[in-house]
Amino acid sequence: MSADEQPFPSVWTRPRRQRREQPALSREQIVSTALQLLDAEGIDALSMRKLGTRLNAGATSMYSHVANKDELIELVVDEVYGEIELPDAGDPARWRAATTHCAHSLRSAFLRHPWIVSVLGEAGMAYLGPNMMRLFESLLTVFEEAGFSLAEADQAVNTVVSFVIGVSTSEAAWLTMLARSGRSEQEWTERLWPAAEQAVAPYPRLRRLYAAQRGQDMGGAREDHFDGGLACVLDGLETRRARA
Template identity: 75%
Template structure:
């Protein structure tokens, strides 16, 4: 009898494979080694062959856990989501709980900047156990704050869209910096004179660039994230108050 075709090609929907013997490697070992490879060398360095070399293991040991590289990427992405602080239920302050989770999500993305290269390629990532744990936690916070379940879902999507959007841009920027071998401040100091010349015919941009002189770029990113997050939470609170 031919094997049953997967409705969705994903590690989260594939039935567990029957094992005739105990594999030499565990799924956890494979995922940990993949994370180390990605954090050190980026997404372009990840391949089943390189991972096998890193683990001193043959393909059979790895393929007993993952069918291909796509499934491996699903696993490592969910591993990153496992690092995120999930708000506990019955939060006394829903804004503080949601904001803390937002900061934790951003931090996880900046620790693993390669993740932004694969977010659109992880199939049904929302079925990963860590991502479901995060979604359930945030839904609980917003529903207990007074949102309907549908409103809570919209609030979760709005909050995470903001965080992922900002963190994606930041992670791409930090990846560029890492490749250049320069610090964030060094890059900014070298670029600013050229940028100021380029915006001479754009008065608002000119004022913005002038105001950024002598600023700590890392601190500015943190401040801007906090301000944007406050706007998102203000909007959600206004929507909640208008119900």
């Protein structure tokens, strides 16, 4: 079946080609090398030609596994989701702790691979990947076992994941900019602070907020911001669970 004949062009909807002989290059090798390239040089550096050079492989060897760059991105995104620790659904009373642990693992994976936030909206049918499906199935189990209906569990999972992606997107953009600048988080913040203070001068609440944050450890502040926001989300879900 060609890509044009597929109802939805995706690596997950195209049958894997069967080869009689053992291929010189595996899909796993392609995905692993693409992930290394993305982590080292970012999404703009990814091309099938550059990947082939890294693999010392011709186009034919690669295209027998991946039809195009879009399929490659689907595979690599799912590979990142495979790094996320699945929540433990063993104790329904600890649903918050299980969800919190998984949310932190998701955020950590995104910050290890900051390029991913720029392709989530372009990753085609990446949500059909086995690693992403395992993650969502595990989270649905946690919420359903805790007393949510399946429909409510679906809403809860989407809310938590959306929060994590939203925060991680901002963090990944910030950390990517820092890496390009060659400065540490604290150095950049201290250089920026005078301009920030001048910008908030007409706004009393922002002015007080910025004054209270002056001199904070920025990495620790980002952790606190994430924990506080996640707690707000889970508090809301707890209220809905109790009402149900």
